[in-house]
Amino acid sequence: MIVLDYKSSKPIYEQIVEQIKIHVMKKHLKPADSIPSVRKMALELKITPGTVSKAYQELERQGIIETIRGKGTFIAREIKMQENEEKMIEIRKQLSTVVMELKMMGHDRKAVVELVKEVYEEMSIC
Numbered sequence: 001m002i003v004l005d006y007k008s009s010k011p012i013y014e015q016i017v018e019q020i021k022i023h024v025m026k027k028h029l030k031p032a033d034s035i036p037s038v039r040k041m042a043l044e045l046k047i048t049p050g051t052v053s054k055a056y057q058e059l060e061r062q063g064i065i066e067t068i069r070g071k072g073t074f075i076a077r078e079i080k081m082q083e084n085e086e087k088m089i090e091i092r093k094q095l096s097t098v099v100m101e102l103k104m105m106g107h108d109r110k111a112v113v114e115l116v117k118e119v120y121e122e123m124s125i126c
Helices: 012-026 040-047 047-060 085-104 109-124
Strands: 066-070 072-075
Touching: 012 047, 012 109, 040 047, 047 066, 085 109
Parallel strands: none
Antiparallel strands: 066 072
């Protein structure tokens, strides 16, 4: 379910958050689906439980998962899409860097927009 890239500059907990969100978007994980406990996920991924706990805390803060004491951790029954201005600023910076790199590689506006459309569609595939 989760594949980690240990050579990536992205922290492991962020990789977990991102991949769970992708599984939710692609409907591989549906509302009320159970996900592994912190301990079980840590064992599966061969990482510390603290790292998984940090990822789960972030997912819970974003309303993607919910933990029910004595029952486990689940995909939230209702995921509310929320606007986050700080996150938008961060994403805009990341996107600016990506667009600059694409322009440096010789891609024109049309090619960049087409690439964004392709990536967006990949996130929509069920």
